[in-house]
Amino acid sequence: MTDSSPSDADDASPPEPLVSLPKSLRHELKDPIGPVETDPHSLLEVAGEPLVTVGDVVTYHVLEAGRTPDVAIVDGITKREAVDAVIRETVTAGETVDVENPQGALTDALIRALVAAIDDPDPVTILVDGEEDLATLPAIVAAPEGASVVYGQPDKGMVHAVVTDERRAAIRSLLTRFDGDPEALFSILDR
Template sequence: MSDVLVTLPDAMRGELKEPMGPLFTDAESLLSEIDGPLLAVGDVVTYHLERAGTVPDVAVVDGLTKREEVEDRVAEGVARLGGETREVHVENPAGGLSRELVEALREAIVDPEPTVLVVEGEEDLVALPAIVAAPLGASVVYGQPNEGMVHAEVTDESKAAMRDLLSRMDGDSEALFEILDAG
């Protein structure tokens, strides 16, 4: 596994249970609220956006939902993006953020070509650095298990909140912020 920058301490897990924005169960309704770059975190979210005819600027997938392999229809929907996007494979551990993933995320955000980051491991924490690295006005959409899709708008306030969360994780948050702030 590549160099791990930060890991989520057990004591902080509860802080990540609350949605970081409004919940949607319908991709069309969600998309009507979005104006600006779109970052999708999770296979099921990416699948629903693809089904609604939208290619996210950045999609982060790991082939899993709730720690189980995604259904074939979800995997096929994500795979359909392959013809329209650049695909980058990275490693990332459960409960952490690797240097490889964070660097690839940063590059994908600034790349004008849509990118799918295929994670070997787990992508559960990617919404946090995505909000920090994305431009103001962007949208980060991630799945809330058994509830729907969360629309987190990238604002000065959401960036500050994510920086606070990431800075309290175990590891080298300074190195993490150096990568996220580059560009």
């Protein structure tokens, strides 16, 4: 039996990010990384393997179109508001892995969960307590050539980023300019 006082639980602090997005780079993330699709069926006709979705609404539309993403990363939020109960229940119906990840950052826990989920032959949903938006970037770095990473572009549709060596190199270059420890990030992603 372990002796723990009530104050031990109060001392829990949020995880330290490996890297965080500096304000000076925010403008570089405004443009979509691939073509924007509005029809999930059309997107799925050309989607590669594995299929990684980032965002609750995107994941929901892919599921409703009849495809379970190999990896789904969701946080229960869209446009800074909680998603409705139907979307929340639909996107978290399968196996989920819970991680904490603060806004504008990438934590060790999220990156390790992402890599494990990509390597898992079964579909995995990563449920983020915090924000999942930046997970698109390490997903592109970690996913194999030809994989599809799909994320939402608010009020536009779904961005379909096909993983290529050129795209992976561009994202790696961007991540090296993040604050924090990009080398630690890459040591996990380059398994």
